[in-house]
Structures are given as structure tokens and as C-alpha cells.
Amino acid sequence: MELAxxxxxxxxxxxxxxxxxLLALGLNxxxxxxxxxxxxxxxxxxxxxxxxxxxxxQPSPGHLGGFGLPFPVGFAAAMLLSGxxxxxxxxxxxxxxxxxxxxxxxxxxEIVRLFLKNEGWLTGGVRGLAGIxxxxxxxxxxxxxxxxxxxxxxxxxxxxxxxxxxWRSPWGRVLRAIRENEAAARAMGKNALLFRLQAFxxxxxxxxxxxxxxxxxxxFISPEAFDPLFATFLVWVMLIAGGSGNNRGALLGxxxxxxxxSATEIFVTxxxxxxxxxxxxxxxxxxxxxxxxxxxxxxxxxxxxxxxRPERAD
Amino acid sequence: MEVLQLLxxxxxxxxxxxxxxxxxxxxxxxxxxxxxxxxDLMSAGAYxxxxxxxxxxxxxxxxxxxxxxxxxxxxxxxxxxLYRWFRSRQPVILLISSFGVALMLRALVQIxxxxxxxxxxxxxxxxxxxxxxxxxxxxxxxxxxxxxxVLAVHLFxxxxxxxxxxxxxxxxxxxxxxxxxxxxxxVLWTWVLGGxxxxxxxxxxxxxxRLHPEMGWHLLLPIFAAAILGGIGKPYxxxxxxxxxxxxxxxxxxxxxxxxxxxxxxxxLVVMLLVRPTGLFAGRSTV
Numbered sequence: 001m002e003l004a005x006x007x008x009x010x011x012x013x014x015x016x017x018x019x020x021x022l023l024a025l026g027l028n029x030x031x032x033x034x035x036x037x038x039x040x041x042x043x044x045x046x047x048x049x050x051x052x053x054x055x056x057x058q059p060s061p062g063h064l065g066g067f068g069l070p071f072p073v074g075f076a077a078a079m080l081l082s083g084x085x086x087x088x089x090x091x092x093x094x095x096x097x098x099x100x101x102x103x104x105x106x107x108x109x110e111i112v113r114l115f116l117k118n119e120g121w122l123t124g125g126v127r128g129l130a131g132i133x134x135x136x137x138x139x140x141x142x143x144x145x146x147x148x149x150x151x152x153x154x155x156x157x158x159x160x161x162x163x164x165x166x167w168r169s170p171w172g173r174v175l176r177a178i179r180e181n182e183a184a185a186r187a188m189g190k191n192a193l194l195f196r197l198q199a200f201x202x203x204x205x206x207x208x209x210x211x212x213x214x215x216x217x218x219x220f221i222s223p224e225a226f227d228p229l230f231a232t233f234l235v236w237v238m239l240i241a242g243g244s245g246n247n248r249g250a251l252l253g254x255x256x257x258x259x260x261x262s263a264t265e266i267f268v269t270x271x272x273x274x275x276x277x278x279x280x281x282x283x284x285x286x287x288x289x290x291x292x293x294x295x296x297x298x299x300x301x302x303x304x305x306x307x308x309r310p311e312r313a314d
Numbered sequence: 315m316e317v318l319q320l321l322x323x324x325x326x327x328x329x330x331x332x333x334x335x336x337x338x339x340x341x342x343x344x345x346x347x348x349x350x351x352x353x354d355l356m357s358a359g360a361y362x363x364x365x366x367x368x369x370x371x372x373x374x375x376x377x378x379x380x381x382x383x384x385x386x387x388x389x390x391x392x393x394x395x396l397y398r399w400f401r402s403r404q405p406v407i408l409l410i411s412s413f414g415v416a417l418m419l420r421a422l423v424q425i426x427x428x429x430x431x432x433x434x435x436x437x438x439x440x441x442x443x444x445x446x447x448x449x450x451x452x453x454x455x456x457x458x459x460x461x462x463x464v465l466a467v468h469l470f471x472x473x474x475x476x477x478x479x480x481x482x483x484x485x486x487x488x489x490x491x492x493x494x495x496x497x498x499x500x501v502l503w504t505w506v507l508g509g510x511x512x513x514x515x516x517x518x519x520x521x522x523x524r525l526h527p528e529m530g531w532h533l534l535l536p537i538f539a540a541a542i543l544g545g546i547g548k549p550y551x552x553x554x555x556x557x558x559x560x561x562x563x564x565x566x567x568x569x570x571x572x573x574x575x576x577x578x579x580x581x582x583l584v585v586m587l588l589v590r591p592t593g594l595f596a597g598r599s600t601v
Contacts, residue, residue, distance in 0.1 A: 037406055037409060039350070092584055092587065096587055096591055099342070099348040099406075099409060100348075100542075100587055100591070102409055103348055103542070104580075104587065107535050107576075107579075110535055110576055110577075110580070111574075111576070114573055114576065118571065118573045229417060233413070233414070236413070237414075278424060278428060280424075281420075281421040281424035281425045282421070282425060284417050284421040285418050285422065288414045288417045288421065289418065291414040292396055292411060292414055292415075295400065295411055296396075296399055299403070299407065
């Protein structure tokens with residue numbers, strides 16, 4: 001019984017690590033590769049989650065749809081719609097300095113949150129959206145959670161592989177060039193805006209995919225779940241702790257920070273009763289402190305960025 | 315008539331936004347980063363005032379200056395302990411750090427005062443009425459104090475050496491350094507000024523509405539919009555920008571669900587970024 005409980009918790013834990021890993025990989029393309037400050041990760045995460053949920057749930061009077069479509073359609077819709085949102089945001093803000101993108105991205109996240117909350121006909125409003133199907137349920141009777149973990153890890157592996165390919169490709173090299181010295185990249189004839197837009201949209205699509213993976217995992221979503229704290233801040237801490245620009249670092253960061261975050265939960269639930277309601281804030285304080293310590297002492301993260309070795313020309 | 319009434323509310327809110335935007339605009343101009351913790355600095359000020367104004371029941375004219383000084387001190391402490399070390403690196407690291415600081419400040423407020431909504435004073439205030447318009451005594455206090463603070467900021471920026479140095483540095487940090495301005499001292503005083511105004515704005519926001527750990531965070535977007543509208547590094551622009559954003563936000567409720575008020579600030583921000591990213595007042599160098 002002990003062991004079974006531990007296994008269940010392990011599967012739950014690793015699935016969430018996988019979802020955060022996807023978010024961190026998406027952010028890595030935007031921030032790690034290209035140096036774009038997206039403080040609105042939550043927006044793309046939420047759009048992905050809601051898109052997939054609306055496409056795959058059974059028809060319900062509480063929200064738009066659902067359309068009862070199979071989950072791959074939901075996942076594809078999540079990526080597509082997050083990408084469309086990113087395209088719109090990117091076209092407006094990517095010409096500007098990175099600070100303005102950061103400001104605009106919190107604006108987007110805020111508006112998406114307001115929209116989810118207030119447009120009940122589409123999203124179910126504050127009541128949320130329930131009955132989201134779990135993909136692969138029933139394929140391996142008794143092992144639904146494990147099967148879903150395998151699916152999430154397969155997605156992580158696929159995105160990791162794509163990210164690594166992109167990192168080594170000429171495309172990734174241009175992104176790094178833009179990050180390091182945009183003027184020089186443009187002098188070499190690269191259309192910086194176009195490359196940034198591509199990186200921004202691709203990163204956002206991965207975040208949308210993470211949102212879909214999350215929706216089908218927890219099977220009930222409401223605007224509360226897309227608080228900037230969980231969906232944006234933790235992802236940033238993960239990427240910076242693991243190592244911006246390093247995909248293995250992003251995944252390691254997702255794992256390590258989720259361990260820390262879960263460990264603080266175990267710690268604070270042992271506090272006296274009257275303090276438990278404030279314990280959540282204590283956890284945030286600790287994670288915030290951790291971020292500052294990392295920025296002060298090891299800004300390159302646990303696994304620093306390693307540019308691919310140039311091939312010998314001669 | 316309803317428009318006039320909303321205009322009054324808009325000016326009250328606009329004044330609060332303006333006080334926040336002055337600090338954001340100056341730190342953006344001088345240190346080169348968008349300070350994401352400014353809104354939560356306001357919350358901190360509001361909650362410090364709660365101790366003296368509500369718990370100890372001291373009068374506002376004592377509680378307000380204490381909160382203002384405490385917030386200024388807090389801003390300086392954050393700068394000395396964190397931001398100072400990031401300044402030699404890229405400004406984006408400052409931005410990320412400030413995002414973390416924002417959450418830490420909010421967490422501290424929640425740890426000490428809990429997550430619930432609190433008011434400074436219970437009971438209903440009878441509004442003053444004239445010509446069919448209503449204004450609460452608290453709002454009169456806010457307006458009078460805001461005008462006095464803005465006047466004080468104006469005198470400080472125009473008449474004192476430090477104020478002139480601050481404007482010079484916000485306008486062109488490199489040039490200011492070359493002309494022998496002690497930049498560390500200017501940075502220190504920028505945090506004192508920005509922190510003080512944030513503290514006051516937080517108290518006013520608490521008086522106008524209620525206290526909540528996220529009160530400042532929710533005002534951050536309008537504050538950024540105001541600072542960008544007025545032109546980064548232009549304190550007078552920030553005041554004008556704040557008033558515009560406040561008034562537009564309040565009057566927007568005539569034709570838009572009130573829940574979407576923050577979206578209006580965002581819309582103005584986006585239009586400004588598209589049409590005139592340097593802000594309305596960039597053409598003039600000092601005013």
C-alpha cells in the first residue's frame with residue numbers, strides 16, 4: 001500500500017515535471033535562444049489548455065462546444081491557437097526593446113485571464129471547464145496514469161529533440177546572433193524581426209502544447225490555474241536555475257525546482273493550523289529568494305549554455 | 315452628468331496612477347529597466363499605513379508620512395541588497411529580478427496580513443454632493459494630497475541640484491555621467507523619490523478602494539501604460555499619462571464591461587507602442 005501510494009505520487013509528480021519541462025523548453029526558445037522576455041507564459045499556457053479542452057470535451061451547455069473530438073485534434077488546436085495569439089502579440093511588440101515586450105506580455109496574460117473569467121459562454125467562466133477526457137484512458141486497463149505519463153514524456157522528448165536540432169541549425173545560430181548583437185545580425189542581411197517572430201511563435205506553440213497536456217492531466221481547468229505565479233514565475237525560475245539556452249538545463253531546472261517547490265509544500269503543511277493559510281505565501285517567498293540567489297551567484301544556471309562547436313572550415 | 319461623475323473618479327484614479335508612474339518612468343530612464351516590483355511596492359506602503367492608521371488608529375496625516383518613509387526605505391533596501399549587483403550586467407536581469415521581488419513583496423504582505431480584503435475604516439462615508447455630483451471625503455483627501463505631492467515633486471525636480479541631476483540622468487544617463495554627476499547618489503535618490511510616491515499611491519489606493527495583496531500588481535499595467543504614454547524618463551509626461559489612463563479607464567465603463575478596465579490601459583499602451591513608442595512628450599527634452 002505504501003509502495004503503491006508512492007508510485008502513484010511518483011507518476012503524478014513526473015507528469016507535472018514533464019508539463020513544466022515543456023513550458024521551460026518553450027521559454028528557452030524565446031528567452032534562452034533569442035533573448036525575448038516573455039512574462040506572459042501563462043497566457044499561452046491557458047489558451048492551449050482551454051483550446052484543447054473545448055475541442056475534446058463532450059457537448060456541454062456550460063461553455064462553447066465541446067466538440068468531442070479525439071485528443072490529437074485538441075493538442076493540435078492548442079498549438080495552433082497559442083501560435084496565432086503569439087503571432088498577433090509578436091507583430092506588435094517584437095520590433096521594440098525587450099522591456100516593452102515584457103510589459104506587453106503581462107498585459108496579454110492579464111487580458112487572457114480576464115477573458116477566461118468573464119466570457120462564460122466560451123470558457124465556463126469562474127466555474128471552469130470540467131470533464132476533460134484523459135487520453136489513452138482504457139488502452140492499458142489499470143495503468144491510465146502511467147500511460148499518460150508516457151505520452152507526456154514522449155512529447156517532452158519530441159520537443160527536446162526539435163529544440164536541439166534548432167539549436168545546432170543555422171536558424172538557431174541566427175537567433176543567437178540576434179540575441180548577442182542584433183545590429184550585426186542585420187548587417188549580415190538577416191531579417192531580425194522575422195526570425196524573432198518565428199522563435200516567439202514556436203516557443204508559444206510549445207507552451208500551448210504544455211497547456212493541453214496540463215488540461216488533460218488535471219481534467220478540470222478554471223482561470224485560477226493560470227495564475228502568473230504558477231504558469232509564469234515558476235517556469236522562469238526553472239529555466240534560469242537550469243541554465244538559459246541549454247535544453248537539458250531547462251529540463252533539469254523543471255525537475256529541480258519542482259522538487260524544491262513540492263518539498264516546501266511538505267514542509268509548510270507541518271506548520272500549525274492557523275499558519276497553513278499563509279503557508280502558500282511563504283513558499284512563494286522562498287522560491288523568490290532562490291531566484292535572487294541564483295541570479296546573484298550563478299546567473300548562467302546549473303548547466304550553462306554551450307554553443308555548438310563550429311565545424312572546421314578547412 | 316454621468317460622464318462628469320466618471321471624470322471625477324477618473325481624476326482620482328489617474329492621480330494615483332500618476333504617482334506610481336513617476337517612479338516607474340524615472341527608474342526606467344535612469345537604470346534602464348522596467349521595474350515590475352513597483353506595483354507591489356505600492357501594496358507594501360498601503361499595508362504599512364494599515365498598522366498605524368487602522369490598528370493604532372493614528373490620524374492619517376501621521377500614518378501617511380510614516381508609510382511613505384517606510385516604502386522609500388524599502389525601495390532603497392531592495393536596491394542595495396539586490397538591484398545594485400545586477401546593474402553592471404544586462405538590464406534584463408534587473409527586470410527578471412524585479413519580477414521576483416514583486417512576488418516576494420506580495421508574499422510578505424500575505425504572510426503578515428493574510429490573503430483577504432481589508433478596509434482602512436469600516437462604515438459608510440457620506441459623500442459630498444454638489445450639482446448632482448458625488449465625491450467622498452476620502453477622495454477629496456486623495457486629490458488634495460496628490461496635488462501637493464506633485465507640486466513637491468515639481469519643486470524638487472526644478473529647484474534642487476539633485477532634481478536637476480535626476481532629470482539629466484533620466485534623459486541621457488551616459489551624458490549625465492560624463493558631466494560629472496554622482497550617479498550612485500542620483501540612483502539612491504531616485505529610489506527614495508520613487509518609493510515615497512509609490513507608498514503614497516498605495517495608501518491612496520487603499521483609501522479609494524480596499525486593501526488586497528494584489529492591489530498594486532493589478533495597477534502595474536496602467537502604470538506602465540502611463541509611463542510609456544508620457545515618455546520614459548519624463549516625470550511630467552508620467553503625470554499627464556496617469557491622468558489620461560485614469561480618466562479613460564473610468565469613462566470606458568460607459569460602453570465596456572467594468573471587468574475589462576485593465577484592457578483599456580493595455581489598448582492605449584499597444585496603440586502608443588505602435589504609433590509613437592517614444593511617448594507623447596518625447597519631443598520636448600525637459601518639460
